[in-house]
Amino acid sequence: MSDKLAMFGGPRTVHRADVTADRIGWPVVTDAEHAAVRGVFDKGLYTSNDAGRGEVSALQRDWAQYVGVRHCAAVANGTAALELALAALDLEPGAEVLVPALTFIGSAVPIAQRGLVPVFVDIDPDTYTIDPVAAAAAITPRTRAVIAVHLHGLPCDMAALRSLAERHGLHVIEDAAQAQGARYQGRRTGSFGAVNATSLNVVKNLPTCGEGGLITTDDEDLYERVVLHRQFGEDLRAGRERDYLSRVLAGNAKLSAVQAAFTRCQLARLDADSERRDTVVRGFLGRLAELPGLRVPVCPDDRTHAWHILRLRFDPEPLDAVGVASGALRAVLQRALRAEGVPVQPYQIVPLPGQPAFRRTADPTRAYRVEDHPVSAAVIEDSVTLQRWHLNPACGPVLDACADAFEKVWANLPRLLPVARSMDYRPPWHAALALEGAA
Template structure:
C-alpha cells in the first residue's frame, strides 16, 4: 500500500497536473466580444438585431424553447419569473431545503414567503412527498431545483402542482442541456431559469441569466420586467413609459456574444464530459461506502457539480458521526490532490436571513403579511441535514472537455485512500 500523502507519501495527483481551466476562452470567444465592442449595439434595448437578441434566439433554437429572455443574472431571472407569474405579498412559494441561497431569496424579493421542503437522498432534489405535505391555501408557486445538473422528478412534481392548480418555476441554473423524459429542463413547468455565471457549464464572461417559457404572454411580461416595465419592440420608438413594475435587469452585448460563442461548442464539450465523468464514476462506484451521483431513469444529468455521500458503517465506524468521516476523507483526499469541498454548509432554512426573518421594513415582511412563523434553525429537513453531514463535492475541475486524464488520477487517489481503510477509520474515530 502506498503511503498516504497526508503522512509524507507521494500524492496521487502531481502538483503540475492539478490545474484544470474553466471556462475555456478560445479565439472565437475573443473575436465575438471584440466584434461587439467595435459595433454600436451593446445593450438589449437597441433597435434592430443585437447580440442579446441573437443569444436568445440561439438558446431557444439549441434546446427547443418557445421563448427566451436574457437578463443580468440567474437570481434576477428567478425574481422576474415570479413577478411575471403574479407572485406577491401574502403568497407562499415552496422551494427545496438544499439549494443556492438565491432560490430562497427570490420569493422574498417579491414579498412572498419561502416554504422549505426536504430533498430526495439520491438525486438531492425536491422530494415530491414532502412537497405535497407543505402545500397550503397560500401556496402560489413551486420552485424545483435541478441541483448539480440532475433533473428533479418533474413527472410527480407536475402532477402534484396540477392537482392543486399551482404554477411550477424550474430553477435550472446548474442544468443547461439536461433532459427529463426527452424534454429539456426549463420547458416542463410554466417557465425555467438558467444562470450563465462564469462557473456554469455554459458560461458568460462574468454574470448572466436566461428565462425560458412556452407562453408568449409570460415572455412579454418578463421582457417588460427586465426593462423598467417598458415595452421595447423592434421598429417601435422607445416611449419611456413604464406599463408595470420593472427593474433594470438587462444583459449587455459583451456577455451575450461570449455565451453565444460558447454555445457553439457545447455539444462537443458535453459529449466529452459525459464520457470522462462516466468513466470516473464507474471506478468510484466499485469502492465500498461511497454513493456516487446518479440521475433518475430516462433523464440526462449534466454533472455541473459531483456530490459523493460516505457511509461510516462501511468503514467499521458504527456510532461515529458522519461529519467525522467526511472531514477525514476531505483531509486525506485533498492531500492526494483531489479538491474535495462542501457545497452549502447548512440547509437553506438555517440561513440567518430566514431564521431572523430579515426581510423588508418593520415587522419582518413578508412573513408578517401571512402570519407565517418563519423557520427555526435545526428543525425538520432530516434528509437535507444527512446529506450535508455525510457528503463532499468536486466542482469545476471536471468541466474541461479534456479532464479525463485528471479524473483518472482523482480515481487513483480515491482508491489509494480506500486501500488505507484502517487508517481512515482510526483518524475518523479520533476526529469524533
C-alpha cells in the same frame, strides 16, 4: 507510488504540475469567443435594446430554439432571472412558494425579494432534488408555485411535480442554473415550467465571461411581463419610439452584448462538450463506485445528467466503522483527499432553513428549523463535492489521478478510522446557528 498518505507525510497523488489549464480550465476560451467579442465592438450594439439586430437578441433566439420554447429573455444574472420569472407570475404578497431545502441560496432569495414566503421542502436522498412527496405535504391554501431546482445538473422528477402542480393549481418554475443541456424524458430542461430560469455565470456548464441569465416560456403574456420588468417597466419592443413611461415598478436587469456574444460561442459547443464530459465523468465515477462505503451520484434512465457538480456520500457501515459519526468520517476523508491533491469541499454547510438571513426575516408565524429537513441535513453531513475541474472535457487524466487518490485513501482506512472516532465533532450547520445566536 508510495502508499503513505500525504496527510501523514507521504507524497501527493495529484501533482500540481499535471493539473494544467488546458485540462481543468473553465470556461474554455477559443478564437471564436475572441472574434465574437470584437464583433460587438465593430457593430456597436451593446445592450438588449438592439432592435433585434444585436448579440442579445441572437442569443435569445438561439436559446429558445435550443430549449424548444417560443420565447427567451436574457437578463443580468440567474438570480435576476428567477426574480423576474416570479414577477411575471404576479403572485399576491404573502403567497407561498415551495423550494428545496438543499440548494444555493440564490434559488430562494428572489422569493423573499418579491414579498413572497419561501416554504422549504426536503429532498430525495438519491437525486438530491426536491421530493415530490414532501412537496405535496407542504402545500397549504396559500401555496401558489413550486421551484424545481435541477441541483448539480440532474433534472427533477418533472412528471411528478407537474402532476402535483396541476392537481393544486400551482405554477411550476424551473431553476435550471446547473443543468443547461440536460434532458428529462427527451425534453430539455427549461421547457417544462410556466416560466423558467437559468444562469450564465462563468462557472456554469453554459457560461458567459462574467454574469448572465436566461428566462424561457411558451406563454406570450408571461414573456411580455418579463421583458417589461427587465428595464424599468418600459415597453422597449422593436419598432416603438421610447416613451420613458414605466408601466410597472421595475429595476434594470439587462444583459450586455459582450456577454451574449461569448455565450453564443459556448452554446455552439454545449452538446459536444456535454457528451465528452459525460464519458469522462462516468468513467471516474465507475472507479469510485467500486470502493465500499462510497456513494456516487445516480442518473435515472429517463433523464440525462449535466454533471455540473459531483456529490459523493460516505457511509460508515460498509467500512466497519461502527460508532463513527457520518460527519466525522466525512471530515477525515475530506482532509485526507485534499492532502492528496483532490479539491473536495462541501457544497452548502447548512440547509436553507438554517441560513441566518432566513431565520431572521422569517414570517413570524413560521419557524424555519433544520431538523424539519432530515434528508437535506444528512446529505450535508456525510458528503463532499468535486466542482469545476471536471467541467473541462479534457479533464480525463486529472480525474484518473483523482481516482488513484481515492483508492489510496481507501487502502489506508484502518489508519483513518481511529482519527474519526476520536474527533470532537459537530455538524457544520451548528456554526451557522451559533452565528445567529451571537447576533
